Amino acid sequence: MKHLFFDLDNTLWDFDRNSKTVLQNLFKANNFEVKLGVDFEKFHSFYYEKNNELWHLYYFNKIKKEELRYRRFHDTFLNFGLNNLQLSKSIADDYVQISPYSKHLMPDCIEVLEHLVKDYHLHIITNGFAEVQNIKIDNCGLRNYFKQIIISEEHGLTKPNLEIFRLAEQLTNATSDKCMMIGDNWVSDIEGAIGAGWKAIYFGKTVPENNQQINVAVISDLIHLKKIL
Numbered sequence: 593m594k595h596l597f598f599d600l601d602n603t604l605w606d607f608d609r610n611s612k613t614v615l616q617n618l619f620k621a622n623n624f625e626v627k628l629g630v631d632f633e634k635f636h637s638f639y640y641e642k643n644n645e646l647w648h649l650y651y652f653n654k655i656k657k658e659e660l661r662y663r664r665f666h667d668t669f670l671n672f673g674l675n676n677l678q679l680s681k682s683i684a685d686d687y688v689q690i691s692p693y694s695k696h697l698m699p700d701c702i703e704v705l706e707h708l709v710k711d712y713h714l715h716i717i718t719n720g721f722a723e724v725q726n727i728k729i730d731n732c733g734l735r736n737y738f739k740q741i742i743i744s745e746e747h748g749l750t751k752p753n754l755e756i757f758r759l760a761e762q763l764t765n766a767t768s769d770k771c772m773m774i775g776d777n778w779v780s781d782i783e784g785a786i787g788a789g790w791k792a793i794y795f796g797k798t799v800p801e802n803n804q805q806i807n808v809a810v811i812s813d814l815i816h817l818k819k820i821l
């Protein structure tokens with residue numbers, strides 16, 4: 593029996609869509625259009641890049657969770673001329689409280705899991721924060737499909753570090769040749785898995801430049817998994 597390890601955010605749970613909706617509501621409720629002098633789309637595109645940049649630092653232990661949480665807002669506000677650390681922290685708290693209750697999954701997620709669970713052991717490896725990821729998993733009815741749900745924060749290890757993939761093998765009693773990672777993040781999911789000797793399926797549009805020699809399948813929709821697995 594083979595083991596399929598899924599990433600959670602933007603692989604099963606539609607992080608971008610859910611996050612954008614919550615941010616849009618916070619933006620309106622706090623009248624940021626006036627306070628920052630910017631429309632939501634501009635605010636969001638700066639926040640989006642900043643958030644990715646800070647997550648990247650977090651993966652490599654360069655910043656801590658609390659700093660990541662408020663700095664994505666603080667740096668965005670600063671970019672639009674507002675210097676207010678207290679407000680950044682309170683919006684960061686609101687965002688973390690509200691967003692995990694959003695329910696949009698990636699298209700065809702449940703149909704694909706129903707199909708795969710018949711033939712594979714399914715697991716999750718996610719770099720998110722425990723209190724947030726557990727709410728998402730329960731609230732969207734995902735938990736019962738998965739045998740092991742490995743949340744990086746609970747183990748002090750993040751993808752793409754080799755140790756989290758070795759831990760996943762131990763927890764599932766699987767050897768590396770029986771493991772496959774499916775995820776949307778080239779560095780943390782795909783390079784991490786390949787580095788551990790696993791197979792990988794990249795959920796994205798195209799393989800990033802200079803990585804063509806890496807042997808991975810690429811899917812742009814989850815439903816495609818029904819054909820290739």
Ligand SMILES: [Mg+2]
Binds near residue numbers: 599603777
């Ligand atoms: Mg992801």
